[in-house]
Amino acid sequence: MKRRNVETSKRRKANRPHTRAAGASVASLAVAAAGCFLIGGCAADGGTHDQRFVPFLIEGPTHDLHARVLGNLADLIEPPRPRPGALERILFGDRTPPRMRLRTPQGLAMLEGDLLVCDQGRSAVISVNLPSGRAAFLADARHLPDAPLDIAVGHDGRIFVIDAARAAIIEYDAARRRVGELRVPPSASTSSFAPVSLALSADVLCVGCTGPGRVERFDLPRREWLAPISTGYDGISIVAPTGLCVAEDGALYVVDAVAACVHRFSDMDVALPPIGRPGRGEGELLRPKHACVTPSGLVAVTDAARQSVVVFDREGRFELEIARNEPHWPGFTLPCGIVRLDGSALPQGVSAELAPHQEAAEYLLVSDSLGDVSLTLVELQRGGEPGGAP
Amino acid sequence: MHGLMPALTGKIGAAMGAVAAIMSLASSIPDAAAIGSAAAPQSTAVENRGGNAVQRATGGVTGGAHDLSKLTGRLRDTCSACHVPHVLGIRADSSSRRGDPISPSGATSHREATGSAHPLGEARASDADALRDDPARSGQVGPATHEAELQPPRPEDEGGEVHSAPESAGAGASLQMYRIEGQRSALSPGRFAPGPTSLVCLSCHDGTVASSAIGGAHALLSGVRDGFDVPDGFVWRDHPIGVEYPAQKKGYVPLSKLEAQGHIRLPGQRVECVSCHDPHNAAGEPYLLSVSNRRSALCLSCHVK
Numbered sequence: 001m002k003r004r005n006v007e008t009s010k011r012r013k014a015n016r017p018h019t020r021a022a023g024a025s026v027a028s029l030a031v032a033a034a035g036c037f038l039i040g041g042c043a044a045d046g047g048t049h050d051q052r053f054v055p056f057l058i059e060g061p062t063h064d065l066h067a068r069v070l071g072n073l074a075d076l077i078e079p080p081r082p083r084p085g086a087l088e089r090i091l092f093g094d095r096t097p098p099r100m101r102l103r104t105p106q107g108l109a110m111l112e113g114d115l116l117v118c119d120q121g122r123s124a125v126i127s128v129n130l131p132s133g134r135a136a137f138l139a140d141a142r143h144l145p146d147a148p149l150d151i152a153v154g155h156d157g158r159i160f161v162i163d164a165a166r167a168a169i170i171e172y173d174a175a176r177r178r179v180g181e182l183r184v185p186p187s188a189s190t191s192s193f194a195p196v197s198l199a200l201s202a203d204v205l206c207v208g209c210t211g212p213g214r215v216e217r218f219d220l221p222r223r224e225w226l227a228p229i230s231t232g233y234d235g236i237s238i239v240a241p242t243g244l245c246v247a248e249d250g251a252l253y254v255v256d257a258v259a260a261c262v263h264r265f266s267d268m269d270v271a272l273p274p275i276g277r278p279g280r281g282e283g284e285l286l287r288p289k290h291a292c293v294t295p296s297g298l299v300a301v302t303d304a305a306r307q308s309v310v311v312f313d314r315e316g317r318f319e320l321e322i323a324r325n326e327p328h329w330p331g332f333t334l335p336c337g338i339v340r341l342d343g344s345a346l347p348q349g350v351s352a353e354l355a356p357h358q359e360a361a362e363y364l365l366v367s368d369s370l371g372d373v374s375l376t377l378v379e380l381q382r383g384g385e386p387g388g389a390p
Numbered sequence: 391m392h393g394l395m396p397a398l399t400g401k402i403g404a405a406m407g408a409v410a411a412i413m414s415l416a417s418s419i420p421d422a423a424a425i426g427s428a429a430a431p432q433s434t435a436v437e438n439r440g441g442n443a444v445q446r447a448t449g450g451v452t453g454g455a456h457d458l459s460k461l462t463g464r465l466r467d468t469c470s471a472c473h474v475p476h477v478l479g480i481r482a483d484s485s486s487r488r489g490d491p492i493s494p495s496g497a498t499s500h501r502e503a504t505g506s507a508h509p510l511g512e513a514r515a516s517d518a519d520a521l522r523d524d525p526a527r528s529g530q531v532g533p534a535t536h537e538a539e540l541q542p543p544r545p546e547d548e549g550g551e552v553h554s555a556p557e558s559a560g561a562g563a564s565l566q567m568y569r570i571e572g573q574r575s576a577l578s579p580g581r582f583a584p585g586p587t588s589l590v591c592l593s594c595h596d597g598t599v600a601s602s603a604i605g606g607a608h609a610l611l612s613g614v615r616d617g618f619d620v621p622d623g624f625v626w627r628d629h630p631i632g633v634e635y636p637a638q639k640k641g642y643v644p645l646s647k648l649e650a651q652g653h654i655r656l657p658g659q660r661v662e663c664v665s666c667h668d669p670h671n672a673a674g675e676p677y678l679l680s681v682s683n684r685r686s687a688l689c690l691s692c693h694v695k
Contacts (some may be wrong), residue, residue, distance in 0.1 A: 104604045106596065120597060120604045147604070149597050164597040196598045210599065213461065239461045242598040257599045258458055258467070278470070287593050304593040334593060369596060369604070370584065 056328040060320030061282065065298075065311065066381055067322050069329055070350070073365060073375040102126065102374040105367035107150030107198070107290070108337035111157065113345055117367065117375075118148035118161065118337070125151060125161055127176075130347050143178035145170055150243075150290075150337075152198035152205065154220070160205060162195045169195055169207060182207075185216045185225035197290075199244035201252060201267075208241030208254065215241055215254055229254075232263035233271040243290030243302075243338075253291050255301060260285045262301060264316075275299060275316035283318025285310060292338045294362040298380060302335040302366060309335060309366055309378070322378055333371035341365050341377075354379070449674025456669055456678075472590055472669055584632040584662070591663040603663070631662050641694050653681040654691045 058067040103121030110116070115128040116138060125138035125148050137144060138159070146165035153159055157174030160182075167190075169182040184193045188209065195216075197208030204226065205218040214230040215238065231237055236259065243255030250267030253275075260278035262285075265271055276285040286305035293299050297314030308323035308331070324331025341363040343351065354361070361381040368374055451457055451468065458467040584592060595603040635656050637645040648654050653673075655664045666688060668680040675681065681688050689695075 104596070106598075120602065147597055147602055164602055237461075237463065239458075240599045257594070259462060287599075289598060305590075334589065334596070336596070336598075370589070370592065 054328065056325060058320060058322055058325060060311075062319070064382055065319045067311070067320055068379040068381075069322065069325070070354075070377040070379055072373040073347070073350075073377045102367075104369040105374050106336045106369055107148070107162070108339040108365060108367055109151040109153045109159075110339055110341065110345065111153045111159065115339070115365070116151050116153070116159070118145075118151050120147050120149065120164070120369075123147065130341075130345055133347060139172060139176055139178055143170075143172075149196055150198045152200045154200050158220075160198055160200075162198055162207075164194075164196070167193050167195065169198070169205075182218060185218070185228070187214075187216065187225070187228050196240075196242050197244045197255070199246050199252070201246040201250060206244050206246070206252060208244050210240050210242075213237065213239040213241055213256070213258075215244065215252075229265065229269070231271070232256075232265070233273050236261075236263070236274065238263060243288070245290075245292050247293040247297070248295060251293075253293060253299065255288045255291045257287050257289060257304075260288060262288065262291055262299065262312075273316065275312050276301065276310070280306070282321070283310065283312065289336045290338045292340045292364065294340055294364075294380065296362060296382070298362065300338055300364055300380075302332075302338045304334045304336065307332045307335065309338065309364070311380070331371075332366065332368050332376070334369045335366050335371075335376075336369045337367035339365050346377075350377070449671040451670050454671050454678075456671075585657050585660055587657050587664050588631050588662040591667075591669070595663075629661075629666070631660075631665075633661050635659050635661055635692070643692050643694060648692065651691060655680070 055068050055070045058069065060066070102117060102119050105117045105119050107118040108115065111127075113129055113131050115130055117126045117128065119126055123146050124144045126135055127138050128135045138161075145161050145163035147163055149162040149164045151159065151161050159172040159176065161170045161172070162168075163170055171179050171182065173179050182205075184190050192211055194210045195207045196210055199206045203220045205220055207216040207218065208214075209216055209228075212230070214228040216228045217226040218224070219226055229238065232254070238254060239256055239258040241254045241263075242257040243253075245253045245255075247253065251272070252265040252267075254263040254265070256263060256274075259274075260276065262275040263271070264274060276283060276288065278284060278286065280286065285301065285303050287303055288310075289302045289304050291299055291301045293314075298319065299312040299314065299316070301310045301312070302308075303310055306321070306323065308321050310321050311319040313319055343354070343359065343361065343363060346354070346363065360383075361379045364378045364380065366376045366378060368376060453460070456472065458470060459465055461467070592603060594600040597604065635645065635648075636642050637648075637659070645656075645659070648656070654666075656662070657664065664680075666680060667678045668675075669678060671678045673679065673681055675683070679688055681691065683689065686695075
């Protein structure tokens, strides 16, 4: 019994980046391990799988919009293979250091060429430099969130992360140093403040909160909370705003996982008709989690219960659904975060491969908190077949 | 002591308020009242502890932690936290209600159809409600009549869990009113793969809609990306899900005895969320436990200590 307790304690420590990085040398090892997590993809059995994903095509009902599932981003990146340091050589000899993978990735954001991934299972935000494939923890071990859910990045490089365990929003500066936490807005009590989603609209940080559902807004320059948004179009209540995104025209999209729709607000805070409605039919949603809006106005919504990404046009009309497509792809298990990638931000190997089609295409990256593939890269393109033959 | 009395008074007041609110809700929504009275006795108090709704007293779905109608004001959300009705079929059944699956009239239609096919009042997680392939994709939805739309259960192509229809469904015993899409086998089949029922739970209990089973106290899934396998006798942080029940091992209650007890569900002979938690809270236990854990009764249902 005693032995088991010791074993349990060791296991806990081994999986807490806080403790692992207690010493400087161990911290460097952790970062080195993080850099390796992209190497073999996300083989579920802990081993590597060398089979390369074969991209395939999904057509919308109108045959106007196409999606091509390009596969696991981790598989497509050629990671660097740095010469192991002295510590790694002592610890592992000629063996490959243990790889570190995403466990339960949720919220995603892009900061220049870096992909930021909220990994609640690892109690960390992991920063992946897409061109190089290098990965590292966002902050030092003392300042990692316990249960990161969502992340937003400001134009000035400031980073905001929701820590669900502490019901707090952690703020990091452009140098990725923690500078503080946002306090509970006056409209909420400490016990009812449950932030779950984030987005930045100009200088206003929008915070989706559950129980009761609303979108709190924080004016960053003035450091004060503004009036929250609690109802959408026609007085529909916001219940569970699990995802927020801001389009290039300033419109705010609020993904409501319980109301099963996406509330929309113009840049003037005018509520617009929502996108989607509950159900299993085309253009209907069950448990939507996050959304992103592409430059062309496509609204892509991850849905954990439909296990898919549902794509709408800017008017809210259904375009296509990216879902299981046997035998090519088993599909998502619990898709959660979604972020738009610029073609230029794609990993070098991917960019070269997609070069002829890159300009006309838009790219999405979808996190799956429980699937075999943790980061699925999808290409969207109107008109002709994207990316050539699947 | 001086501080205790006002605190107690406050708690009693809050409990009374909750009772009044629930009674009011139930009486103002006839369908909800019917569902609640049939499903289980009305709950008498709901409190919130750090985001975890804890239902006390006699339990039941209505007014409980999983009754989302409290939040949305829509009757259908009493069940839609976990169940997805055949909204397309219902609309096809009644042209006057076509196109509005969330309207009160739609709910009435559902109730009428439910009356003979799937008594909500006897719903349990083990019922036929659970886990089928998406009817919309399998082409089962959309016939002209509701009767034709309700198909017999099909074997699971994935996930490995087949739930038979409740005997209480009467003449329509093979019918299923609710379906949740057959979920994928997650991660590594045979090792650590949360089953379909657990994935339904985790679609909300990931810290977004509801309390987290990932990074919270349970931390059940922290190791899955590393190909985590539960070693013999090793308990991962709290309690794993998606693992096979080790019925043959010493220290565990035999499967036959467990089944005879009847309150521990093992979908596909695996330990899942519903093994310890009853989403319908029939027992009225805190944290929706399937049975009271007084004197470790729940733990000792499986573990021989």
